[in-house]
Amino acid sequence: MNSNDFPKKYDYPTVEKKIAQYWEDNEIYKFKHGAGNDKIYAVDTPPPYVSSAHLHVGHVMSYSQAEFIIRYKRMKGFNIFYPMGFDDNGLPTERYVEKKYKINKSKITREDFIDLCLKETKAGIETYKSLWKSAGISADYGLSYSTIDERSRKTSQKSFLALYDKGLIEKRNEPILWCPKCRTSLAQADVLIEEFGGVLYDIEFNSMSGKSLIISTTRPELLGGCVAIYANPGDERYKSLKDVRIKIPLYDRDVPVKYDESVDINYGTGLMMVCTWGDASDVIKWKEDKLDTFMIVNGAGRLNELSGNYSGLNVKDAKKAIVSDLRELSLIKGEKPLVHHVGVHDRCETPIEFILAKQWFVKILEHKERFINAGNAMKWHPEFMKTRYDEWINNLKWDWNISRQRFYGVPFPVWYCSDCGEAIVADEASIPVDPVTNPPHIDKCPKCGGKEFKPETDVMDTWMTSSMTPFINTSWAYGRDADNGLFNKVYPMSLRPQAQEIIRTWLFYTVVKSIYHTDIVPFENIMISGWGLDKNGKKMSKSQGNFVDPENIIAKYSADALRYWASKAGLGQDLRFNEEDVVNGRRLLIKIWNAARFLITNVHRGFNPHEKNITEIKIGQVDKWIITELENTLKICETDMESYNYSSSLRTATDFFYNVYCDNYLEIIKNIFWEEDGKNDDRKNTVLNVMYFVSLNVLKIFAPFLPFITEELYLSFYKNFENDKSIHLSAWPEFDKGLVFDDSVKIVGILLNILDASRKLRTGLNLHQNHRASKLLIKTLNPDYIEVINEISGDIMSAARVRRIVFSDKADFKTGDDALFISIEK
């Protein structure tokens, strides 16, 4: 570009589109597989579940934050393995489709439903890709994966087969967590605890000997499922009940009394009704004490025939009916409102129930210690997030149930013998298979010789696939040598960036799988981002309607400006969205543009920044000072980036750029460019070289954050003198001790004190910005200053916009330096 043509305004909508295209056309972010650079930095990209139109600026925030580090690593010379993932299988997508088309799984065929899911998935992927690209996310889109594609299905099924072989997966018939709305079983990680207002009913029971007993419960509708009454073994009141049976009100049934330490003497009357099953403690007691089983709630959340008169009612209506009947019999002796905590399905917020069912489980309870150790073997950023991981593992109560009674997911590679029920798992060569459409590889049941087989119709938990991302990415399912040994090169991966709410799912399950399959932790570093909050500090979400559309913000202020906002929160910190910060980002861009413009438009023909080394040209004190300040900045920025403290890095860079480089250095030197041609040519050339050196390095430390504008300036100007085809492939500027001139910093400190004071005086004198005052009077109490001031008098006059400097005792305005006073005469 001809420097005279350099645009006055930064036209970011046009430029950002153009630059994004440049990156794509030139494969700037392509992973160089097999090209010799084995200094690999591998990222396990989060695959957010694909349902277009729920994306908000918070998503851009967390992706950007990880990407700041990734871009930095790229400039540090790493060969970046950065695939883009799209999570599109499983219940989240199904829920999205159900809502969008107002259907549910009982009113549509499996095939039609899957078709709709695939259609939405495809649309979702396009929306995501387009947003990530416009936000400048530097993934290698050629490495994209979707969790429903063939490679993912093969990987999940291979994992299933491998763990089945190791005895780490098994099918069991036991009480499981169940969502009556989605009609599927769930894992503990799919359940959230929510606060509910409820009522604690004191209900009168009678022992068979006629003794009246008051028992408190929040779930009278489960009376029909009551299988025992518990008391604390130390509770004197109830010791006599040993061997006594208790009659259940409304039902013609009686149950035993049992004792357990877990019963709180002070809660209610100290008696506890245990049912099949109201909560986890019921299940535990049922297992430990081998209680009877009276399952009165069915999979649809309705009471069944075992409940007698209440059969067919849903849980809520049954509660009303039973309470009303108990009232009529005067068996309700008390009602206390209380707040209690109920587990709900995280996708639909329906309270979960326990039902008995045959399900596939990945055993995890017996290996908790290994997972805790794995957590300790990875570096957490920020550190305190590891607590959540540890806490989750320590509190696990159930093995990981991976069966889902749904349609859209990866099928189990399993059939059952119609005669004896024996499970037949697929052979590895045939996966991925869908047992509903594919026959098994054998024609005879190995156990009973039966020739008929039924497919497993459940699908796997979506996390069964997502937990395999490091393996999907590296084609592990095709053998460890597949894809030129990619797995061995990339695994374990350098970085797992992700949001905090999926520590217990995506992260935990990935660790489980990785440990089981390889016995090696999957990541060196884990980076946990906070949430994007709305203006009022509430979490942004589609359902709350308080989300900000990133496309609009990018269109209005540019992607770089949005990324600037994203840099404001440190790791693990939530960040409020306020448009002011985006506006500030745009201001920074404009400032960068204009500072570059000053250099570019002053560069003469024949300018060559590499003719001599920066130290070999005749640099003055102010040049040495600005170079020193730059070096100190580079040092801090590098330290910050190395410790994932990107926020501080950008702040430091911005401070230097604004307050030191623009407001002071450029202000001090710019006057020389106003002189007639021919005058000061040497000095001009020196200053241009210094500006080139400083501004290019500043641009580089801005580059991870503001990839578009830095690239635009690089390509349109700096690249004329540099070799790299993108600033993002250029080398991160290393701190150079040889470019630190502490004496110059001291000397220029005097100048800056004078400049600062003179600005105050000029404001007081109402002087025009560029008015050249006639005299600057200086008084100094430090004789050493005189020589220094004489040496840099040209710069002082230039900076303070004065024609002459005079040492005079009349100077009476104290500067920031106690030994230095100045005055200005108009």
Added chain:
RNA sequence: GGGCGGAUAGCUCAGCUGGUUAGAGCACCGGUUUUACAAGUCGGGGGUCACAGGUUCGAACCCUGUUCCGCCUACCA
């Protein structure tokens, strides 16, 4: 119930292992437009660092307790 994070200017936030007079941006007030930038620039006002104790020559920072906000976790049914 247990735990984690936070509370600093009107607003959004910096403030390193304790060290002069606690910073920035926005907002507010005033000056200033041919000479990189008015989406600018220069200057100014504005804070009992949540509260109460303690340690120290010295505390926004360390310790103890309290309050409020957010979150994680939990078998008082």
